[in-house]
Every structure is written in C-alpha cells, then in structure tokens.
Amino acid sequence: MKKPIDYVKPNIGTIGHLLTSTQPTVSLPHGMLQVAPIVTPGIKDHYLADKIFGFSTGSAMIMASQGKLGHESFPIASTYDHDIETTTPYYHAVLLEDTEIYAEYTVSYHSMYYRFSFPEGKDSTILISMPNQPCQLECLDSNKITGWVAQSGVTLYLYVEFSKPFQSTLFKSGDNGELTQFVQFETSAQEQISVKVGVSYLSIEQAQKNLLQEINNWDFEEVKSTAYSIWNEALSKIEVDGGSEEQRTIFYTALYRSMLHMNNITEDGKYYSGYDNKVHFSDKHDFYTNDNMWDSYRCLHPLQLLLEPQRQMDMIVSYLRMYEQSGWLPQFPAVAGDRPFMTGNHAAAMIVDTFMKGYAEFDLEVAYAAIKKNAMESTMLPWVIGGLTELEKVYMEKGFFPALKKAESEWVQEVDGFERRQAVSVTLEHAYDDWCIAQMAKALNYMEDYQYFMNRAQNYKHVFDERIGFMAPKSADGHWVVDFDPKLSGGQGGRDYFAECNSWIYTFHVQHDLAGLIELLGGREQFAAKLDSLFVEQYGTSKYEFLNQFPDSTGLMGQYCQGNEPAFHIPYLYNYAGMPWKTQRKAREIMKVWYTDSPLGICGDEDAGAMSSWYVFSAMGFYPVCPGKPFYDIGSPIFEKVTINLDQDKTFIIQANGASEINKYIQSAYLNGQLYDKPYLEHADIVGGGTLILQMGHRPNKQWGLSGR
Template identity: 60%
Template sequence: MNDRDPVDYVNPYVGSIGHLLTSTAPIVSLPHGMAQVVPVTNPGVTDRYLADRIYGFQIGCSTLMPYIHDGDSDVTSAYDHDLETATPYYYSVLLEDSDIEIAYTALQTSAYFRVVYPANTDARLLVQLPKDGVISRTDELQLTGRTMIQGVSHYVYMELSNALLEAESSLTESPAGLALQLGKFTDAKVLEVRVGISHLSAEQAKINMEKEIGEQGFEETKRAARTIWNEALGRIEVDGGSESQRATFYSALYRSLLPMMNITEDGKYFSGFDLAVHETGNQDFYTLDNLWDSYRCLHPLQLLLEPGRQSEMISSYLQMFKQSGWLPQFPGLYGDRPYMTGNHAAAFIADTYHKGEVNFDLEQAYEAIRHNAMNATMLPWTDNSPLTELDRIYAEKGFFPALAHGETESVAEVHGFERRQAVSVTLEHAYDDWCVAQLAKALNKEDDYAYFMNRASNYKNLFDERIGFMAPKSADGEWVEGYDPKRGGGQGGRDYFAECNAWIYTFHVQHDIDGLIGLFGGAINFEKKLDALFTEQYSGSKYEFLNQFPDSTGLIGQFCMGNEPAFHIPYLYNYAGTPWKTQRKVREIMKLWFNDGPLGICGDEDHGAMSSWYVFSAMGFYPVCPGKPVYDIGSPLFSEVRIRQQNGKTFTIRATDGSDVNKYIQAAELNGEPYNHAWIRHEDIANGGTLVLHMGPRPNKSWGVTS
C-alpha cells in the first residue's frame, strides 16, 4: 500500500494531445458538476497541451483574466506546464508575462478564484461574456452577468474580496466585458473571487455561491472539493501495478465520472427541451450525454458504482421525452443534438433495469423507447423526426437500403455529409430492438417482445457469406456492386458505416454472438476472422487509410481502439472458445494505447467513453452486451481491485502472481469455489465477494471454455 490518495494520481492532461482528432481539457469540476472551469488557450490550437498562451479562465458563461496594465492591450499570457498544477479539484498556474499567480477550485454550481498580483504593479481583472452578453457592477464588490444562448439563459454572479477603485471601462463592443482596476500598490496583493452560476436567475447564481461556499475560505473550499473527488474515485481501490498504470487508471476514472451534468438548482432546473423552468421533485435532473458512445461502458461503469444516480438520469431522459415528444439521442443544455445513429436509450435503460436498478417508471420508459423505435426515422445525424421512405423499406425488407453503385442520392432527408450509413443503421437498430424486446418481456408485452425480437435478427440480412462481411444492399435487395469491406463507403465509410469499416461493424452484434458465430460457420471460423482483424493491413499506405477513416486511430491491423464500435471486439474470443486470446489482446491494447501522458488516450474521449473502457479492462472485466447482466472476463492489471458499491458491499478481484508477463488466467475461484467461466454475473459483483484469478506467463487453453 502507498500513502497517495486516488485523486493524487489523476492527471487531467491525459489525452490533451489528440492522436488525430479531438483532445481533452484539464477540467476542474465535481463529479457530474455544473460548474466546470477550464483555461482558455490559443484559438485554433486543438491540442490543448501544446498551446503556449492563456486567454482567460472560463466558468459558466464568463471568462476571467487577471493582468497588469502597462499600456499594452494584450491581456493574454505565456505559461509553462512546469509552473502549473492541474487536478480534478484545483488548478494553479503562473502567468509568465505578468508574474501573476492564479488558482481556482470548483463545487457543484460555484467556483473560487485566488489571484496573487506582484508588487509595484497596476492590477486589473478583465471579466468577459460572449457576444450580446450583459455584465454590470452592482456595487463595489459584486458583478452580475447574463447572456442567452439558443434560448437558454446563463447567469453569473461574482463577489470580489477587494474594494475596487473604479470600473475603468464598460465595453459595449464584442465581447462584452468589464476591465476592473484594483489600483497600484507596493506589496503583492491577493484578490479572491467567489463565483456562482445559474440558468434560472442572477439571484439564484448568488444563492448557489452562498449555499456552497458560504463563509469558507479558499483552502477550505479546495479541501471540500478534494474530499468529494477522493470519495468518488475511492469507490474503486487498486493495489499493485506501476505508478503509471495507477495514474492512467484514476485519470480514466476521473473522466468517467464527469458526465452526465447535474443542472439542478434548489429543486428546479431550466430545460432546453421546452425552454421552461421545472421542479425536480425528489430526483435531480441531468443532461449532457453522448448515448452512442456512453451506452457501451460509461453508463455500465457508473451503474456499478452508483446505481441510484443512473435511475435519476433515466428519469431525466423521461422528462425530456415529456417536454419534447421524443427520447433524445445526445441531450444537452439546449435540447437534443442530432448526432450519430441508433435508439441507444433502449440499451441504457435495459441495462440499468436488468442489473437490478428499478427506481424509475419502467412503463413510461418503455413507452418512450417504443415511440422512438416505431416513429422516429433511423437516418443518422437527423433530429428525431417522422419516418422516411427509407424507413419504410427497412420495415418491409429488414435492412436499411444503401445507394446502388453509381446512384445519386434522391432522399431529401439524408444528411449531406453523414450520408445513409446503411449497414451501421441496420446493425445498431437490431441491437437496440433486442433491448426493447427485453423490456417488453419484463412488462409481459408478449406481442411486442415477439415483434422486436424478430427485428433484432435483421443483422442477418446484411451478412454476405460470399465475402464473410456485413455488406450493403440497395433497395431492390441486391448486394451493392464493387463493394470493398475495407475502403468502401467514402469518407469515414459513411455511405455504409458510422466512422468505421466492415472489419469493425461485422462484429457489431453484441446481443446475439452465437448467431453471428453461426453465420461464420462455427467458432473456428469466427476465431480466424478475429485473428485476421488484428493483422489485416490497409490496402495502401497507413496515412491514406487514416485520411479516409480519421476516427480509426489506435490501430492494430484493422482493429481501431480509437472508436467506440470496436470496444467489445477483443472480448469476443471468449465466445470462440479461446478466452486466452482475449486476455492477451486486452493487455496488449492497454499497454499500446493508454498511458498517463498527453498522448494517453488513443481516440476521441467522447465524454468519458474511451476512459471507461480502460477502467473496466484494467479491473479485468467488460460489459460486452449492455442489457445482459453479465460481464466478460479479461486480464486485470492490478494485483487487487476492490469495488465499493452503493449498497455497502465490496467485490474484490485478486490476481495472484499477476505481472506484465503473467497475463494469462491459469485457474480461478469465486468466493472460494472453483470457477471456470470467462464471464461473471452482475449479481455476483453486486452481492459482494471475491474472485481470485491465478495468473501465469503462458495460456491455460482449457480455462474459461465452459458455457
């Protein structure tokens, strides 16, 4: 055991250089916090760690920047990561151009800034809002600001510790702001700024700040935030592994606990779905979710640690359904965002329910899921809207039609860039319909169960046994001519797929892996296809391949760890009768593509989705099929993992003799009894107990092959 707390291992800069696309930011916030504070760095520099100047510090709708008045209009500053501290609960940095030191911490709807100005300087503080924002000084120590974005109001209240001499200027041009003069002084001077944010009113922003910070000083507020993070991260305790592995693990867990965002304020919230204020009742209201990404392992991870909060999130989805008439895909502050494809709320809700968390209205949830399944177009990247002619073909023939070779798009509703993604649409909705069917069965809706189970098998309609891949069909039911499973479909494969190619999506049948194996003619052929996935090359140069598939980073052959549809694939060897290959692959992936530095996340983080894969895999198991209350066993990184659950019970995974070399399971016991399954039930974890995995350097090819 070491004396470092879990939060001490977190590096918020992990992933802050993107391998190809987006990077992360060093967010200071509480878990699920509404107040998130980040440095604003060079415009256009998307890899945040590589930015060399700070333009301010954003909290809510406002940006603060301390500076020294010296006649130069530039208030930005150079900074050095070696003179910076970034944690989940606290951030500090030296602004090198002025020698100003700034630090801040954050609570649920508030933040606390501390600025140290050097001696013998003319100290200023610039407070800015977006264009059309209004900010005013209500008295010598208080500022309030308001702006409107997409129909949602943003309010900020600031209380300063120093009596300001004057408001030097009130800028009316864009961006709105106040440049506040503190005055010249001979000694170093400390300015503290306590901030509250709200979507309800400026008065509520003040109440939020006073309620959370009150009379606390900066250090006391910082300690409170640290304690909350330590409690959250400490729900999973790990022993063993390297310092780097523990840092990677807890940094990933930090990212996994940021979404969804709790926007409840004193029992009320403002909804971007109907632009109205609502009472929350006895549950908080959450928004900001990327369901296409988060249903796979982020929500299952949060469910494992805090099942009650997942019920509140589902209830929030149901409120959005009432307010808008549709179950959202990517809910945010301003309503739904028409991103990606699928009806993945079905997976989120089915997984939560079948793992025993039922503190939400299941009938209402089913009504909402079924409504989307039956009435919303399947077209990707569109608002929930009525069915199109393509949906009617799907209902009739059991597959979403692709354009025939050389055919020009004629359906007006198809997104110009995102295209039809016809194969992905079919596969993802087949899985979602399986999830709908499981909920129908739980509610004794037998006709619905039969109907949706039939639709769940639609994936079979797109398996082309001639080539051994999922493939597109045109509306007439013919295979699309000239189809290339590796490079077909244009940019991102979007004619047929969502950001990946057929090598990935052919395995996108989480709900019926036995059926998929049957399409390949048995487990041996299925295993060979998996083997080929990890060695197949690019049909050209790698840079050309990544130019076509920029989301497909973290490549091992055609397997792309950097995009979510690939997450479950390494665990499919468990179903082919070779679980030792799963153990080998997940260890290889974690070693290659995850670390505790700026390049430590191999693809788009997508609100914790990528990080949650690592948390599960490092613990030694993974939810291949959300909606089924089981997990597939991999190969844990740590000698011991203790999962402390909301019910007070602890589940322990102990890997005896585990190491970088000893990655293969030789034998296992569950609660003292021999265990020879490559999976474990959710109830075994929820009830507490101990899984012992005896590790060795070479595979035991007989372990875990029983059904």
C-alpha cells in the same frame, strides 16, 4: 501514502492522436460546472497551446492582467509553462508568465473560486468577458458584478464577488459582439485578490444563493480541501493494489474522466429544462444533461450503474422527463435540448441494461413507451432529428436500411450531406437496440411486441454478404452494392455505409446475438480466425491515406481501432470462440500500447469518458460486451487486487495472484471459494458482494474458461 485522487493527471490525453484532445478540467463529479484554461484559438491539442487567454466561467471567461485600461494593446493572453503548473480535478494553478501573475481556481457544484496573486502595481486588472450575444454585465457596487449570457436559447446567470473593492472600471464591447468588464486595483507585491462566482440557469438571484450556500466565506483552502475530499471519496469507489505507478495513474485518471459528464444541473430542488423551456421541481430525482449516448451506452453507463446505481436512476428519470417534455427520447441531451448526434436508439440500451440488472426505480411503462416510440416513429438517419422518411419504410418492410447504389445521387432531402446514410451501421445498431426493446417488452408481458422486436433484432443477417464474409450495403431493391470493399468503401469515414469505421469493425457489431454471428461466419474456428485477421490485416493503401479516410479510427492494430467506440467489445469476443486466453492477451496488449500517462495517453476522442471507462473496466479484468444482458466478460486484470466498494457496504474483490506484465493469463479461478470455470461474471455475483480469486501465469491455460457458453 497516496490516495486515489493523488494519482489523477488531467493532462493525460491533452494531445490528440488525430482529432480532438481532452482538457485539464476542474469540476466535481457530475458537477454543473467544468472549468479549464481557454487557450490559443485554433490549437486543438490543448497541451501544445502557447498562450492562456483566460479561464472558463460557465459560458463566460475570467482573466487577470496588468496594464492601462483603454489602451489598444492592453495585454490579455499570456504565455505559460507546464513545468510551473499544477493540474488536478479539484484545483488548477499556473503562472501567467507575461505578467508574473499566479492564477489559481477551485470549484463547488454551482460556484467557482479564483485567486490571483499580483506583483506590485497600480494597474492590476481582472476582467470578465461574455463571448456571445445577447449578454449583459452590470456593476452592483465596488466589489460585485452580475451578468447573463444566452446560448442556444438558454440563459446562464452569473453573480460575482471580489475580495477587495475595485478602484476603477471599464466596459468594452468587441467587434464580434462580446462584452468585457474590466475592474482595476492597486496592489502590493504578491497581494492576492479572490473572485467568487455563482452561476445558475434559473436567475441572478439563484446564482447569488448558490454562491452563498456553497462558498459563504473567503477561505480558498477550505473550498479546495472540500473539493479534494469529494473527488477522493468518489474515486475510492474502486481501490487498487499492485500494478505500476503509471498504471495506477492511468486508472484513476480514467475513472476521473468517467465521472465528468452527464452533469447534474439541479439547483435548490429545481431545474431548467431546454426541452420545454420551463423551470421544474426535481422531486427527489436530480436532473442530468450532457450525454453522448452513442458512446456512453457501451461501458460508461454500465460503470456508472455498478458504482452509483441511484445516480443512474436519476439519469434515467431525466431522460424520461425529456421524453415527456419534448415527445422524444434524446440522442444527446444538452442543457438547451436535444442535439442530433450519431445514430441508433441507444437510450433503449441504457435503460434496458439498468432494468435487466435489477433496477427499476423509474416508471417502466413510460420508459417502455419512450423507447418504443423512438423505434417506431423516429427517423433512423444519422445526425437527424425528426419523423419517418421513405428510408425507414424500407427498413420496416425489408429488414435493412437502404444504401445508395454505386454512383447514385442522393434524393432524400432529410439525409445530412456530410454524415450521409451510414446504411449498414444503421441496420446493425438498430437491430441491437430492437433486441434491447424486446427484452423489456417480454418483462412487461407485451408478448406481441416481444416477438416483433426480436424479429427486427435479426435484421443484421440481412446485411451479411456470405460471398465475402462481411457486413455489406444493399440498395432498396435488395441488391448488394457492387464493387464493395470492406476496408475502403464508403467515402470519408465510410459514412455512405458505416459510422466512422469500416466493415472490418462493424461485422462484429452484433453484441446481442454472437451465437448467430458465429454461425454466419462458419463456426467458432472461423470466427476466431476472423478475429485474428482483424488484428493484423493491413490498410489496403498507405497508413496515411487510410487515416485520411478514417480519421476516427486511431489506435490501430491491423483493422482494429481502439480509438473508436464500435470496436470496444471486440477483444472480448474470443471468449465466445472458446479461446478466453486470447481475450486476456489482447486486452492487456491494448492497455499497454494505447493508454499511457502522457499527454498522448488517450488514443482517440475521449467522448465524455467513453475511452476512459473502457480502460477502467479492462484494468479491473472484466467488460460489459452486451449492455442489456446482466453479464460481464472476463479479461485480464492488471492489478493484484481490485476492491469495488458497492452500495449497502458490500464489496466485490478481484484478487489476481501473481499478476504482472508477463503474468497475464488466468490459470484457475475461484468465486466465493468455489472453483470457477466460466469466462464471465454475473452482475448479481458482483453487486451481492464476494471475492473472485484468479491465479495468473505467464503462459495461457487454454482449458480455462470453456464452461457456460
């Protein structure tokens, strides 16, 4: 019988629909290391690459080949065949066809284990390459190499051991500054040479210690088996019954993708921080980096909180440490420090969502000070880190982020020339973030702050143009930008006014006050009609030209784009219009059309698990429309039974009787034995343990789910 880990296919999504693809990543859940084949440069669709150049080893590369050292035509890259390849989360194996070398690797948290099976030959070679300067490689003896490489001011250290002494070596410096250490062996037919690599952000000595603690012998199968068990335990947090083989494959692959990022870089109770360039003790809270907050606050972090609340606490503590070390909450926490990324103060959403769902194992006062400081003293400009500009002053005074007038040239030098102002998105996303801040202010009894941020949370109304029924840009003088087209205005990616999507998507970006949005749009019927139109409205130009302007807006259904995160909550908004059956239908349709078990199986940029976490929630049958509110909107589960294994040995079961491809509509529901007619679940109902029984049918029950809104 298959276990959850056995369903995972890391090659799902390795061909992009328009922009980037995924990689078949070998790692452990939230592990420090992520290993994948390094393929032909310039080929963005990983699955379609013709050659493998090596395998990533932190910031270095390892590869096996055969040939005379020092010869100009020494072969490094090799063709390969996906039909002679094994890809799993814990192990990867592939035949390097040009040399007939069989390459395998598995991982631990801070260490990697490679195994190369060579054909007979005197010139069997393993090479380690550092792609960047400054870097260093050094042979300690005939089976050990150490090295380090610095990127963005952060040094990664390596300690390497070989299972067999090498007979000769060659050190080579490339034209682009890369360094490569070649080591050569004489091998018999099918002889295996193993390579163990420990890595560290602290020192070479720590890299060696990490390796000895995690892989202290030469038993490849033992390390592989341990990695298998770790992944299976993590994926078994959710058990599914029913559905098709393909649906279970998509589901568990999506869950795997959801657990790859926000990486734990703690080593032996210490961590290196790129926010103050110092080593710190972790003090019972591991340190995590690498998080796309613009994407991940929506459903990735809510999923993390549901499955592993203690790890979520550590992640929040990590953010607060970054704040204390640098003075700001980061937009994109990386090992080397904050990277400017997208827009919004969405760390506020992640922190407040966790707090409002009953978790407070972090310093609430520091957390509140951090999210408030970002809201009051940081620029709102997309892809920019810094203090206030004249544009924030307009926002503070008038309640909207100002756009340029038509044909007006940019004069604010802080504005990124490509990303531009994104004025409407900035207003809408910060209105939501300000609402989140208000909830925490109220809980901490800062009532003046509460009222202030609740007022700012209403700023979305200042960019709603009732003449056209869409969110629209205003210039600083308060006038609407003339000739605004909700579909096509804004230039590349709509970035004059929006973040990668257009006004058809962002008009619904008011998760925190859907009652207010419904009122703006004229009531429930008009709101539902607007949603209906969204899913069928065509492009206003050819599809080619539309996607040329909005390349992030893949996974199109009319103007709805499943391939970009601002759209994620929209299918669930029918619940607020008194039509839950339409949410059930649309969520099922999106899963069926835009998620498959093929290399084309993810319809947009994965963005560190964002696309996948949407599927995990939707396939289970519920979704967090508004992080910061302890509720989940009910959709339509694709499995007959879902068991969520929670903390303290509790379980929450969703039993969808009769669920099938055609039986997607909820006929009736019982929560813990009581008749249930609400189109949402409370967080407390889930984490307290219990059972939701749904009776499914092939035609909608339009009377179910009308209570509680």
